[in-house]
Amino acid sequence: MKKYVCGICGYVYDPEVGDPDGNIPAGTPFEELPDNWTCPVCGADKSEFSPE
Numbered sequence: 128m129k130k131y132v133c134g135i136c137g138y139v140y141d142p143e144v145g146d147p148d149g150n151i152p153a154g155t156p157f158e159e160l161p162d163n164w165t166c167p168v169c170g171a172d173k174s175e176f177s178p179e
Contacts, residue, residue: 128142128154128156128157129156129175129179130142130178130179131157131179132177134171134175135171136166136168136171138166138167138168139179140176141155141158142155142157144168146160148167149162149164159160
């Protein structure tokens with residue numbers, strides 16, 4: 128599974144870790160994140176992320 132990086136703050140979404148604070152379980156691919164998911168660091172939309 129690919130990691131995705133936030134173009135605003137540089138946060139890296141790692142699907143092997145998920146987003147525990149956002150209730151996203153480990154093993155969730157970026158493509159399966161809810162449309163309303165935002166960067167846990169800066170609040171950017173999913174559209175601001177690109178593959179690492």
